[in-house]
Amino acid sequence: MKATITTLFASLAAALCVIALLPEDICRAPHPTPSCTAGTVKKTWYFNNGTNKYEKYDGCSKGMNDFGSRFCCEDSCPYGKK
Known part of the structure; x- marks a missing residue:
């Protein structure tokens, strides 16, 4: 049950932010x-x-590398340490 809820939450979080891999120089x-x-x-x-x-x-700030959640930040700029 917990795995289902976790998967559902991750899917909803992904739907709430625009997932687009940004070029490393922008990140x-x-x-x-x-x-x-x-x-x-x-x-x-x-x-x-x-x-x-x-x-x-x-x-x-309203920079190109600002995100509403950590999830969106990690998905858009996958260049650092988690």
């Missing part, structure tokens, strides 16, 4: 850290080229 691009206005801060995931890991970010 490894510097992550912008602009100043945020009130109410624009959101939680995103990005690939950190410096640490070679997927990291959570609280900010207002």
Whole structure:
């Protein structure tokens, strides 16, 4: 039963994000850290080229390597350590 639920959850998560393999240079691009206005801060995931890991970010960046979940980040930028 747990395996079925896990598989179902993974399938739903995949359907919620656009899975597209990004070129490595886009994934490894510097992550912008602009100043945020009130109410624009959101939680995103990005690939950190410096640490070679997927990291959570609280900010207002809208870069090409920002994702709504770790799952989407790993699928789109499969170049780092999990």
